[in-house]
Amino acid sequence: MKLYGYWRSSASFRVRLALYLKELEFEYHPVHLVKDGGEQHTPEYRKLNPAGLVPTFVDDKVTLNQSLAIIEYLDERYEQHPLLPSATVDKARARALAYDLACELQPVTNLRVLKYLTGELNCSDEQRNDWIHHWVHQSFTAFEQRLTETAGDYCYGDSVTLADICLLPQVYNAERFKVPLDNYPTLVAVHDRLQELNAVQQARPENQPDAQ
Ligand SMILES: N[C@@H](CCC(=O)N[C@@H](CS)C(=O)NCC(=O)O)C(=O)O
Known part of the structure; x- marks a missing residue:
């Protein structure tokens, strides 16, 4: 699993929290949001995420954006330490x-x-x-x-x-x-x-x- 994010980004922080709470291993790929106008705007990154926002998450062949969608995906796919109540x-x-x-x-x-x-x-x-x-x-x-x-x-x-x-x-x-x-x-x-x-x-x- 790969997480493209930025240390200070709140949406990236959310996904990191979910990954650590669920004890899942992942590779962290920093995307600098400020340097040289922001790496989120490079053509390479925009191929992954056309909105030019972090985070982007890759799990094998699945590429996802939107932190809440990523977290719910993780929560459904990996059952340990659920992040939502069941009722x-x-x-x-x-x-x-x-x-x-x-x-x-x-x-x-x-x-x-x-x-x-x-x-x-x-x-x-x-x-x-x-x-x-x-x-x-x-x-x-x-x-x-x-x-x-x-x-x-x-x-x-x-x-x-x-x-x-x-x-x-x-x-x-x-x-x-x-x-x-x-x-x-x-x-x-x-x-x-x-x-x-x-x-x-x-x-x-x-x-x-x-x-x-
Ligand atoms: N709703 C999106 C928000 C994503 C978002 O706003 N990311 C910010 C960092 S927290 C970003 O990439 N900002 C870059 C910019 O504004 O250029 C999510 O939850 O993933």
Whole structure:
């Protein structure tokens, strides 16, 4: 199995988390998102992923993009350490938590969006940071409220799920851009508990070979 990703990419972080949590071996192929305008835009990489985004995942003859699709593929194909509850309603609720972060928050803080703000739209770094803080607060306020109903040790009950996999990269990003997290005690408690897992440490951005 091969994972094309970038150490700081939240979607790549999600797939690494799934692979380590499920104890699957893989080769990591770094794609530098910044150097020389970004290796995601090279013709060779675009053959693998025409959208010019990471991650891309290859398992034998199967090439996949979209981190959540990759993770669900892994979860169905490799049964150990399931990442979603088995009961239909619980599964839908854990997925909804994951999508709250992966579909509503991450896209508006993605590199190409931030580059468009500071490039074409001429925003200052301060305005870009205000943008990030605004969307993180909006998303985390709702997420915190949800967690008060769903969380046990982790986002949904006492097992690690797709929701935790989506939470970890968003907290990493929020910390990177110095978003205060005092108003989100449940979210922070879950995030801190997740740090105790080996798989989480292995998957963290700063522990990747391409980390700078
Ligand atoms: N929904 C996609 C998001 C992929 C995505 O946004 N990847 C970012 C890094 S987290 C990227 O490659 N950005 C490159 C760019 O913006 O040029 C997924 O979950 O895989």
